Amino acid sequence: MYIVIAGLSNVGTNLAELLSKAGNDVVVVDLSEERCTEAASTSDIMVMAGDATKGPVLEEAGVKRADVLAALTNDDSDNLMICMLGKKLGAKKVISMVNDVMRADTFKQAGITYLVKPDAVLAKHVQCMISQPYVKESVPFGGGELFEIEVEEGMKCEGKMLSEISLQGGAKIIVVMRGGKRLEAEFVLLPGDWLALIVNQEATKKSVSLMNKWFAKE
Secondary structure, three states: OEEEEEOOOHHHHHHHHHHHHOOOEEEEEEOOHHHHHHHHHHOOOEEEEOOOOOHHHHHHOOHHHOOEEEEOOOOHHHHHHHHHHHHHHOOOOEEEEEOOHHHHHHHHHOOOEEEEOHHHHHHHHHHHHHHOOOEEEEEEEOOEEEEEEEOOOOEOOOOOEHHHOOOOOOEEEEEEEEOOEEOOOOOEOOOOOEEEEEEEHHHHHHHHHHHHHHHOEO
């Protein structure tokens, strides 16, 4: 494959080396001549100094015949511009790194495949651990997020029938596990039960408030 990577970030550099070693033709474009010189002297990847947000630079890098264009700079605005230009100039597929998770929707609406930078994912996970300590795991899922919660003593939901747990606002309990088995019929929630909830992205703030109501300890 012919792959154009924009940005000699840590992710961009490591990806370029991996793809090159796998036998792909890789060109990396970066605004910094210093970074390009350093990369060229320490690896076999092909580098090119230039502003990848400019059409002529992407054209010189061969984006018209690129199987993939990956925008991996540390600036989300630049990444978005690079992807939009790349699509317009003929790249078969565009992929972008998103540094700020709050901007992911912009890339999604533009039809760009994206991956949220690990640092942002970690920060969000830690924030969730602080504000929602009852959440054991959270995973992006379609247009929202999937949460795993363990019922503990002291939670308002303890001893309540499942039908009494009103989350509304785009949140829904989809699975309840007890002792490794899925519960099907109506039942009372007990400590140790595991719940899986899907929360609609558009209603996240309201849903989190309702989740706190039922699962935060009193």
